[in-house]
Amino acid sequence: MSSSAGMGGDAPDLVCQLDCAQGMVDALTSDAVVEISEHGVVLIVEESGCLQAKVYLKRELFLVYEYTAEGRPRFGLSLGLFVDCLNTFSTPGHAPVIEIRYPGSDMQLLLKTVDSPDACIYAEIRTRIPDTISWDYNFQSTGNVHATFTIRSAVLKEAVDDLEWPGSSIQIVLQPDPPSVILRGEGHGDLQVEFPYYANTDLLIAFQCDHRVSYRYKYKFLRATTSHIPNSVLKDNRGSKVTIGRGGMLKIQHLVSVKRAGGQHSHGDTSGGIQQLSRIAYIEFFVKPEEDEIPVNDT
Amino acid sequence: MKFKAFLTQDGVNLLDKRFLPAVDKLGRICHVYLTPDHAMFLHNLLSGDGMQSVAQFNKDVLFRDYRISSQNAGRIGFAVDVALLHRALRSALTIQAQAPDDTAAIQIKLVKKLPAGSRDPAPFLTFETKGRVSAVVQDVPISKPLPRDDVQQLQSALEAAQDLPQTLVQVQDLAQLQSLVDRLRNVGDLLTVAITQYGDLHLQVSTSLITVGSEFRRLRVLGVRADPPASDGILSAPTRTEMAIRKGEGLSAQVSLKHLAKSLQCHLAKPDCAFYGIAPQGACLTVIFQFFVPGTRLTDKSISFYCRLPVLDPGSGP
Known part of the structure; x- marks a missing residue:
């Protein structure tokens, strides 16, 4: 601006007045949409209208879950603040019980520690009216059966990492004969990763497909579905479920163990198995296919 | 103007292991203020802005054969670089360790010397240590002794600082407070502190x-106290604090989180506990560190260490 003034033009390149700085702050803060229901809490993050991530925290994950609302309240929340906040609450070696409440008097999300009557940390995070979800992620199967496979999470991540080299666009093919999954990248070069179902039962845990299905997906979205999966998922290596739905909608589901620190709240061992199952959170990614692709044999 | 004394062994340990590291963290340059009865390390008492801190010792804790005289009722003040002072003390200690027995004492005195390459004599605080084979003299450069007006101002600032808050609450776990403050620093810099007569300390x-x-609730209270209203346990922390302030049973003040974090560096002096209080009219946040006589739970009255955090905006409530 100073240089343009020096050039002789008195007018700066831009003058604007803002009557609501808060609106600007809101717009610049990346948000997640939180939906609460009698079944639990769902966090939804969307990017570029092409990728949607959902985290399901079932009510069984919580020590206490009291839900009285009608309908399913939704609110927007800065994910970064929420994560920072949860980090502020726990110190190394001490994981307090945190109570989360919604809504506060001004529709805030309220958090506080409740395990000690004489010392507490609390936080109030401002929420917003959520943006309407711009694109419908309704997932429908392509035919009579889902075209789906379950693969070790670490293997999927490795395959997607390898496909970085050709880059840009990745074709995913599921074919029933011979039953196999093919990930193919064509860009700076060609790279094809093939998982034959019968060759190694350790790689593909499950496979279901009654006709050939093929779609292309942007590499950066595909990578987003595996690049940030928690280390515990890779360590447990339970398996990630990949499904291609109607119109090529890709759904990738990871299971995350939500372990209790030191088992301090475990309720006996008779229900150990059920406890273990209910300590799972789901992360789902939905990826839209590239539009120019003509589906092959997709009915 | 004369000052000369021998450091006691306790004094050397207190300064070397505890107070000089803490004082250094509070600010590199501090004022040393010596009176016929006390020796003090002061920060920001003259400038008036920033966090004030006072570490005061009964002269017999640090020194023996304490000789002081001046035109200002036997009071001398000067500024010194704490790191240099600490370095001189440490090397004096090394020499002392080589002595055959504990008799090798460290003597300190104020001198005027001609520094190398200069024609004007400059003031120094000199450490003289006699070891087994050598005697070492170290000169720590200091500022010119403070003029009479400044000494007077220091004295009145100290006397003003004697006014204690009406209510003080005791915080035992300084490490816990420190870790909290470190985490709050990620959120913002303006901290609202509220202290109630029920023994609640509220930071926001x-x-x-x-x-x-x-x-933090139900802390030990010194001074004016009150019983918390019945059934206040169900209220949220901010509501409870607001009610206490409205009833005149609590005070709040806004301070810089940086200042509070700095004041917590005083834990390097290994105090046995700390008290927090807000001065009347919310003038400042006072932190008083308490030391016990070694091996007892009795307050050591010969040492006093406190900080006064300036209030940024006298708030009426959190």
């Missing part, structure tokens, strides 16, 4: 998007 940082706070 707020921005337009988020408010994070912490409350």
Whole structure:
């Protein structure tokens, strides 16, 4: 601006007045949409209208879950603040019980520690009216059966990492004969990763497909579905479920163990198995296919 | 103007292991203020802005054969670089360790010397240590002794600082407070501190998007105390604090989180506990560190160490 003034033009390149700085702050803060229901809490993050991530925290994950609302309240929340906040609450070696409440008097999300009557940390995070979800992620199967496979999470991540080299666009093919999954990248070069179902039962845990299905997906979205999966998922290596739905909608589901620190709240061992199952959170990614692709044999 | 004394062994340990590291963290340059009865390390008492700190010792804790005289009722003040002072003390200690027995004492005195390459004599605080084979003299450069007006101002600032808050609450776990403050620093810099007569300490940082706070309840209270209202346990921490302030049973003040973090560096002096209080009219946040006589639970009255955090905006409530 100073240089343009020096050039002789008195007018700066831009003058604007803002009557609501808060609106600007809101717009610049990346948000997640939180939906609460009698079944639990769902966090939804969307990017570029092409990728949607959902985290399901079932009510069984919580020590206490009291839900009285009608309908399913939704609110927007800065994910970064929420994560920072949860980090502020726990110190190394001490994981307090945190109570989360919604809504506060001004529709805030309220958090506080409740395990000690004489010392507490609390936080109030401002929420917003959520943006309407711009694109419908309704997932429908392509035919009579889902075209789906379950693969070790670490293997999927490795395959997607390898496909970085050709880059840009990745074709995913599921074919029933011979039953196999093919990930193919064509860009700076060609790279094809093939998982034959019968060759190694350790790689593909499950496979279901009654006709050939093929779609292309942007590499950066595909990578987003595996690049940030928690280390515990890779360590447990339970398996990630990949499904291609109607119109090529890709759904990738990871299971995350939500372990209790030191088992301090475990309720006996008779229900150990059920406890273990209910300590799972789901992360789902939905990826839209590239539009120019003509589906092959997709009915 | 004369000053000369021998450091006691306790004094050397206190300064070397505890107080000089703490004082150094509070600010590199401090004022040393010597009176016929006390020796003090002061920060920001003359300038008036920033966090004030006072570490005061009964002269017999640090020294023996304490000789002091001046035109200002036997009071001398000067500024010194704490790191240099600490370095001189440490090397004096090394020499002393080589002595055959504990008799090798460290003597300190104020001198005027001609520094190398200069024609004007400059003031120094000199450490003289006699070891087994050598005697070492170290000169720590100091500022010119403070003029009479400044000494007077220091004295009145100290006397003003004697006014204690009406209510003080005791915080035992300084490490816990420190870790909390470190985490709150990620949120913002303006901290609202509230202290109630029920023994509640409430800290809160707020921005337009988020408010994070912490409350410590039922702390030990010194001074004016009151019984908490019945059934206040169900209220939220901010509401409870607001009610206490409205009833005149609590005070709140806004301070810089940086100042509070700095004051917590005083834990390097290994105090046995700390008290927090807000001065009348919310003038400042006072932190008083308490030391016990070694091996007892009795307060050591010969040492006093406190900080006064300036209030940024006298708030009426959190």
